[in-house]
Amino acid sequence: MSDEVAPPAATGESGPTAPRADLPEALIAGSAWSEPMLGAEGIPIVDSPFVTVGGGLGSLAMADVLRIAGVPASDIAVLTDIARPDESYRHVASNSQISDGERLRSDSGSVMDNIWAFPSYAIREAVSDRTPKPVWQSLTEPLLSEYFTPRSGQVYASVGREADRIGWEAMRVGGHVRMVRRRLGGGYFALLTPPAGSAPTRRVAYRARYVHVAVGYAGHKFLPDLQKYRDTYQDLRRVVHAYEQHGHVYEEAERRPVTVLVRGSGIVASRVLQRLIDDRDATGARTKIVQLFRNYVDGPQGERATFRRPGGNGFAFQAFNLPKAAWGGQVREQIAGLEGKERADLVDHLGGTSTVPRRAWRAQLARGSREGFYEQRVGRVSSVAPSVDGRSVVTTVALSDGSEETIEADFVIDAAGLEADLTEHRLMADLIEHSGVRTNQRGRLDVEPTFEVRGGRNEPGRLYASGSMALGGHYAAVDSFLGLQYAALRIADDLAAQGHCARIGVRRSIAQWLRWVRNRPA
Amino acid sequence: MTPTLVGRIQTRWFLVLAVGVPWTAVVSLALPGASLGDVYAATFTAILLVAVLGVGWELIYHALQQFRWDKDWPTLLGLLTGINEGALIYLLLRAGVPIDVGPIDTTAFLVHFASVWTLVWLATNGPMRVVFIRWRFRGGRLI
Numbered sequence: 001m002s003d004e005v006a007p008p009a010a011t012g013e014s015g016p017t018a019p020r021a022d023l024p025e026a027l028i029a030g031s032a033w034s035e036p037m038l039g040a041e042g043i044p045i046v047d048s049p050f051v052t053v054g055g056g057l058g059s060l061a062m063a064d065v066l067r068i069a070g071v072p073a074s075d076i077a078v079l080t081d082i083a084r085p086d087e088s089y090r091h092v093a094s095n096s097q098i099s100d101g102e103r104l105r106s107d108s109g110s111v112m113d114n115i116w117a118f119p120s121y122a123i124r125e126a127v128s129d130r131t132p133k134p135v136w137q138s139l140t141e142p143l144l145s146e147y148f149t150p151r152s153g154q155v156y157a158s159v160g161r162e163a164d165r166i167g168w169e170a171m172r173v174g175g176h177v178r179m180v181r182r183r184l185g186g187g188y189f190a191l192l193t194p195p196a197g198s199a200p201t202r203r204v205a206y207r208a209r210y211v212h213v214a215v216g217y218a219g220h221k222f223l224p225d226l227q228k229y230r231d232t233y234q235d236l237r238r239v240v241h242a243y244e245q246h247g248h249v250y251e252e253a254e255r256r257p258v259t260v261l262v263r264g265s266g267i268v269a270s271r272v273l274q275r276l277i278d279d280r281d282a283t284g285a286r287t288k289i290v291q292l293f294r295n296y297v298d299g300p301q302g303e304r305a306t307f308r309r310p311g312g313n314g315f316a317f318q319a320f321n322l323p324k325a326a327w328g329g330q331v332r333e334q335i336a337g338l339e340g341k342e343r344a345d346l347v348d349h350l351g352g353t354s355t356v357p358r359r360a361w362r363a364q365l366a367r368g369s370r371e372g373f374y375e376q377r378v379g380r381v382s383s384v385a386p387s388v389d390g391r392s393v394v395t396t397v398a399l400s401d402g403s404e405e406t407i408e409a410d411f412v413i414d415a416a417g418l419e420a421d422l423t424e425h426r427l428m429a430d431l432i433e434h435s436g437v438r439t440n441q442r443g444r445l446d447v448e449p450t451f452e453v454r455g456g457r458n459e460p461g462r463l464y465a466s467g468s469m470a471l472g473g474h475y476a477a478v479d480s481f482l483g484l485q486y487a488a489l490r491i492a493d494d495l496a497a498q499g500h501c502a503r504i505g506v507r508r509s510i511a512q513w514l515r516w517v518r519n520r521p522a
Numbered sequence: 523m524t525p526t527l528v529g530r531i532q533t534r535w536f537l538v539l540a541v542g543v544p545w546t547a548v549v550s551l552a553l554p555g556a557s558l559g560d561v562y563a564a565t566f567t568a569i570l571l572v573a574v575l576g577v578g579w580e581l582i583y584h585a586l587q588q589f590r591w592d593k594d595w596p597t598l599l600g601l602l603t604g605i606n607e608g609a610l611i612y613l614l615l616r617a618g619v620p621i622d623v624g625p626i627d628t629t630a631f632l633v634h635f636a637s638v639w640t641l642v643w644l645a646t647n648g649p650m651r652v653v654f655i656r657w658r659f660r661g662g663r664l665i
């Protein structure tokens with residue numbers, strides 16, 4: 001496989017062991033590059049003061065804030081393997097059963113296309129659907145109603161509008177970024193492989209003073225026992241990952257009665273359960289569902305009344321993946337004040353596996369238990385193997401009471417939501433190997449409160465990161481819509497302190513908001 | 523809203539100054555009273571109390587917030603706390619605390635207090651985020 005056809009990292013196939021193709025040794029080994037080194041290889045150089053690698057929602061948030069801070073589109077390059085900023089998100093969302101009409105897991109103020117969150121998603125939905133309900137819900141949440149959360153379709157449409165407003169197409173450069181290396185004399189080179197046939201050379205080097213990486217996930221990981229099963233038996237059909245396409249499971253469940261084993265108890269499991277039960281109701285499918293819990297939560301967790309998370313029926317409940325104040329309140333401050341293991345422990349405690357206590361979901365499961373089509377098991381898996389006739393998958397579970405039980409299922413859906421390690425991502429692995437950047441307790445990029453990557457500075461250049469690759473830092477919510485926006489704002493402030501752009505103060509903020517309202521270019 | 527204690531107090535003081543004071547200056551013109559001076563004495567004392575007593579209230583709200591897992595302060599509470607705060611201020615004014623501002627016209631008090639409270643509440647639920655882009659990430663802190 002030549003690197004020209006390297007798949008996007010999200011498929012998890014472009015690990016550090018992928019062939020380096022035909023890059024010359026001098027470039028591979030040289031931890032800092034110079035213009036003559038690139039010239040000798042015939043690699044053209046394109047200048048851009050600021051490069052953001054990824055082109056997903058994290059890059060959108062970054063470019064958006066910079067444009068608001070007065071940086072012209074011509075001074076920003078978005079290096080990306082997708083066409084639109086919501087493309088990757090849409091892909092995992094739809095795989096994990098969030099269709100356009102489904103509601104997401106972030107609040108009315110996590111407005112991806114509007115850093116001010118005004119008007120909020122709730123207000124906009126009220127206007128577009130001509131109903132006061134969303135506003136009423138956001139006024140009374142979470143006391144009299146559940147938290148308002150936007151429909152994915154609304155987010156996609158508004159992200160598209162904002163991308164157009166800030167000149168996304170003018171900033172976007174298609175291709176796959178192989179490496180980001182230090183430049184002798186300061187700043188960085190981002191080595192891009194454009195899509196085959198789209199450029200006169202096989203590679204282009206972007207010379208930038210500042211580089212921001214927001215490459216999303218390194219890929220998705222199966223639970224170890226399920227990975228072993230897939231490797232051993234090469235059965236990629238019956239054991240599937242919720243983040244990957246697994247529509248055939250639902251299709252088969254419509255055709256004949258099947259048993260589906262759902263592994264995990266977080267939000268992804270909830271969505272899969274909803275889909276299976278919705279299908280039973282809508283299409284008359286006779287699916288039997290078994291859910292296997294590793295840790296069964298049978299009530300609120302926490303010793304102190306001031307530190308107690310609701311839970312029950314197996315699930316830990318919270319509206320978002322962290323307490324709401326982790327985005328901008330006392331929990332954010334608390335986490336920011338800690339370091340090392342103490343911080344990691346607190347974040348584990350506040351985050352961890354949880355799902356949303358939606359009334360509709362709880363009612364579905366209660367009905368399933370009553371009618372016998374939904375069962376729960378608690379225990380550790382000791383083995384996963386095909387059945388004797390090879391037509392199903394047998395999971396052997398050591399139950400909490402010490403006994404063993406086997407669960408025979410036609411399909412196993414891994415909804416544990418494990419993420420691949422950072423080093424599975426080729427660009428990240430290269431950064432760590434050659435650019436001196438460090439990883440944190442959680443194995444992600446170690447970042448400053450300004451989201452500058454520690455160890456990556458190349459004066460006067462700076463390297464920044466946000467999203468999943470920057471988890472484990474001072475800001476726990478960095479891999480979320482609002483967290484990406486917060487990171488973008490902090491980075492822009494750091495750039496402003498270096499004189500790269502204006503600091504967004506009161507006047508600029510209001511003026512830019514008025515432009516947003518009128519949908520005028522930033 | 524996900525305020526911190528310092529953020530609560532700063533936001534309250536700022537909005538009393540930026541919204542409460544100008545609005546009081548205007549709305550008082552339309553309120554009944556023996557003289558404009560008397561009306562102003564009553565209305566400005568009321569918003570002074572919102573600012574001063576508010577510090578105590580915020581301590582209480584902050585303590586209550588600790589019992590919420592999300593450590594947030596629901597929007598609705600931001601509106602409803604106007605009831606307890608307004609009632610206390612009304613009683614104090616009638617009792618001549620901190621200064622005697624003469625007889626209190628209940629309707630005038632209600633119109634003034636409810637309108638100030640609603641405006642401040644509306645401002646915290648949108649406009650503040652436009653004016654101060656970092657405000658919501660800092661738990662309501664302005665400095």
Ligand SMILES: Cc1cc2nc3c(=O)[nH]c(=O)nc-3n(C[C@H](O)[C@H](O)[C@H](O)COP(=O)(O)OP(=O)(O)OC[C@H]3O[C@@H](n4cnc5c(N)ncnc54)[C@H](O)[C@@H]3O)c2cc1C
Nearest residue numbers: 054056057058081088089104105106177215216467480481
């Ligand atoms: C199922 C799911 C649901 C979620 N729901 C919510 C929600 O409701 N609310 C919320 O706030 N957050 C949610 N999140 C979290 C988070 O907001 C999203 O994952 C968001 O898309 C992260 O943005 P990102 O830019 O980091 O990654 P992405 O949007 O995935 O973008 C990264 C892009 O970089 C590209 N890329 C990677 N490597 C390279 C390379 N070497 N060269 C060029 N391009 C590259 C990738 O192909 C990808 O397109 C959810 C996450 C998941 C997985």
